[in-house]
Each structure stands twice: as structure tokens, then as C-alpha cells.
Amino acid sequence: MEPPRVMTAADRDRALRLAQETFDIEAAAVLGLKARTGEAFAQAVGKLLAVRGRVVVMGMGKSGHIGRKIAATLASTGTPAMFVHPAEASHGDLGMIKPVDLVLAISNGGESDEIIAILPVLKRQGVTVVAMTGNAASSLARHADIVLDSGVEKEACPLQLAPTASTTAQLALGDALAVALLDARGFRTEDFARSHPGGALGRKLLTHLSDVMRAGDAAPRVAADAPFTQLMREMSAKGLGASAIVDEAGRPVGIFTDGDLRRLIERGVDLRAVTAREVMHASPKTIRDDALAAEAASLMEQHRITSVLVVDAQGRLCGAVNTNDLMRAKVI
Known part of the structure; x- marks a missing residue:
């Protein structure tokens, strides 16, 4: 077994430099959303606000992890939401989604096989699909009712392989949806406390x-x-x-x-x-x-x-x- 590597002064300096570069790249990714957030975002908020069922969030891999967090944030701020894994949806969980629901599908490339496979079924059911993707020409974007652009110029990963800036942008865009929705619903501090009775805020309120x-x-x-x-x-x-x-x-x-x-x-x-x-x-x-x-x-x-x-x-x-x-x- 190889001995553990000892960090040198050069390694330390490189690590700090990469950290600073990561912050810069991801901050630029989030700020880049600002100029591209317009009518489609407003339409998405209107659809989510009017949904009679639940917002069903989907995503594979790292986008799935972001999707779980977005679903949790929506649910705790007054918008009924849940996460459904796209792969499991193809094997029975699709029955959890009803025509009165809305699907928020997250995929940076917009070509996740597991999501693309269930789009025809969702469309036949009349389910509204909001896509969050960085590829406006993707299959997901073409079949969605509304497309939210979450694209980034580059990932923070030096190899341009690991989702980093793209997932940060997705998370920020999800938070923006939740904030706009809670404001539109007139969501109050007391409402937040009711969904967090075990937390400090819940106890206080x-x-x-x-x-x-x-x-x-x-x-x-x-x-x-x-x-x-x-x-x-x-x-x-x-x-x-x-x-x-x-x-x-x-x-x-x-x-x-x-x-x-x-x-x-x-x-x-x-x-x-x-x-x-x-x-x-x-x-x-x-x-x-x-x-x-x-x-x-x-x-x-x-x-x-x-x-x-x-x-x-x-x-x-x-x-x-x-x-x-x-x-x-x-x-x-």
C-alpha cells in the first residue's frame, strides 16, 4: 500500500488557488443567470403557483441531488412538492404522478435517458413539464412546456467533467423559484414554523x-x-x-x-x-x-x-x- 501523500508548500498554494478560482467560477455562473431570467421564469412561477396537485421534481445523478433539495425547499415554503427518481419512475413510480401535477425536470445536458424515456407518457397524461437545463437545443428542452436556462460557461472542475458550477446554478435557480412562490402565496414566518415544528423557529412561533x-x-x-x-x-x-x-x-x-x-x-x-x-x-x-x-x-x-x-x-x-x-x- 502506498504511503499517504504529504502536502507540500506548493500543494498548499495550489489548493488555495483552486479554491479561489472555484468561488469565482461559481459566482459568475450564478450571476450569469440574472441576465437570462425573464419571461420564461415568470411563466414557470405562474404554472407552479396554479398547480392543483404537487410539483414533482426529477433529476439524475448530481442534478437529482439538487432536485431533492429544491423539492424540500418548495415543500417547506408553501408549495407541495416531492422528488421522484426518473429511473424508478420507469419501473412503477410514474403512477405517483397525476395530470394535476407539474414536473420540474432538471438536466444540465438535457439528454438524460431516464428523463427522456418518460416524457412521452407525461405528455399523454397532460402533465405540464418545466425543464431546467443548460442546453436549449436538447430533447428535454424541445418537449418541455417551459424552459429555464441554467447553462454555465464552464465548470469549476479543472477537467470540465464533474458537475460543479452547473449544479450551483441549478440550486440558485431553484431557490429563486421558491422565493418568488412564497412571496406570491403571501407565505409568512408563522407558515414556515408550522412546517418546522421541531426547529428553533417552530418552538418560538x-x-x-x-x-x-x-x-x-x-x-x-x-x-x-x-x-x-x-x-x-x-x-x-x-x-x-x-x-x-x-x-x-x-x-x-x-x-x-x-x-x-x-x-x-x-x-x-x-x-x-x-x-x-x-x-x-x-x-x-x-x-x-x-x-x-x-x-x-x-x-x-x-x-x-x-x-x-x-x-x-x-x-x-x-x-x-x-x-x-x-x-x-x-x-x-
Whole structure:
């Protein structure tokens, strides 16, 4: 077995030069799309926007890998899409494609045998075919309803063999389609979160206070005329670091926190002789129980507080939440 090759200073310099050249070539490939993206692109967006079924993305080899990513991006931004392998389509998977669907076929040369073989069947079914190819004279381009030009002047590969700049151009063109479509659909941040419930954005935008707050008896509270000792027992028992002070109807009229306790001790106040009303902060910050947890996080950050009281539609205390609760829920 040959010993591993040791990189020399010349090898290092060549590697860095090739990397820079790759960036230049691929950047030029993407920028080259800009001048060639016109009416055909707008027509493609209109067709994808109007499709009643799904966008079926196809591609062989490296174009297939790009196609999978494009299908995933479309699906997560409001356009129902899936990837179907062209070779598998010829052996039964073509039944997954219906006349109400649209096929986005990706091939740099436009002559992939596996795609060309199924074009007649797609045309007989009345399926709209949008081609993404670098060869306007190819079989794929001739049989497609709309042709998106993804051609590049050259590949970044020094041998001009490995798809590099061409696949980068395909990816950028797919992203452009997805961005134009999400804008046309009025796709919002909340819509994106619904398709990504396991991600950080999903947690921030879909988690409600009712999912993370300390509800019912777990929320510390005392009456306004409660003695200070009762207030301390309630805070210790519930472990929030604060307690609500409520009126007879259960509406919060004040709040007392660990920080307030430290300040009272520093001032030398005789805590045995005071009531909750005398030490509380009146008009505490509150938030509705149907609000998003992220709104509570924003409220606490804005007012530099570590806990907030949660109220129902009638303004009655129904829970409480602090920064630790939001951190455990991975909202912050």
C-alpha cells in the first residue's frame, strides 16, 4: 500500500488557488443567470403557483441531488412538492404522478435517458413539464412546456467533467423559484414554523404560554392583606422567585420578587409588621394566556424582568412564567 501523500508548500498554494478560482467560477455562473431570467421564469412561477396537485421534481445523478433539495425547499415554503427518481419512475413510480401535477425536470445536458424515456407518457397524461437545463437545443428542452436556462460557461472542475458550477446554478435557480412562490402565496414566518415544528423557529412561533406556564395552584399568589410571613411561605413553596398579589376577584394587583426582598432587608425594614400590599409593586406586567411564549420572552426582555404573570380573558390570574421556564421549553 502506498504511503499517504504529504502536502507540500506548493500543494498548499495550489489548493488555495483552486479554491479561489472555484468561488469565482461559481459566482459568475450564478450571476450569469440574472441576465437570462425573464419571461420564461415568470411563466414557470405562474404554472407552479396554479398547480392543483404537487410539483414533482426529477433529476439524475448530481442534478437529482439538487432536485431533492429544491423539492424540500418548495415543500417547506408553501408549495407541495416531492422528488421522484426518473429511473424508478420507469419501473412503477410514474403512477405517483397525476395530470394535476407539474414536473420540474432538471438536466444540465438535457439528454438524460431516464428523463427522456418518460416524457412521452407525461405528455399523454397532460402533465405540464418545466425543464431546467443548460442546453436549449436538447430533447428535454424541445418537449418541455417551459424552459429555464441554467447553462454555465464552464465548470469549476479543472477537467470540465464533474458537475460543479452547473449544479450551483441549478440550486440558485431553484431557490429563486421558491422565493418568488412564497412571496406570491403571501407565505409568512408563522407558515414556515408550522412546517418546522421541531426547529428553533417552530418552538418560538408555535409554543403558547399555556404550554409552558405554571398554571393554577402552581402559580404563587396571596391576598393583598396577607401577612409577610404568608407571602414568604408561598414564594418558597412555589419556587418562582416571585408571587402575585391578587384582589378578591383573583385579579393581580401587584407582584413581589426575590429582588424586592433583598432591597427590603438592605433598608432594614421590619418585615414582621408589613402586609403584602405594603411591599408589592403595583400594576404588575401581565400577559394573556393565549399569547405566544415568545411574546412573554420579549416582554421580560423589554422591561428587564425575570418573571411575568399570566391572566385570562377576564384579567384573572391563571398562571405565571419565568425565564427558566422559557429556557427549558427552548423558547429562549
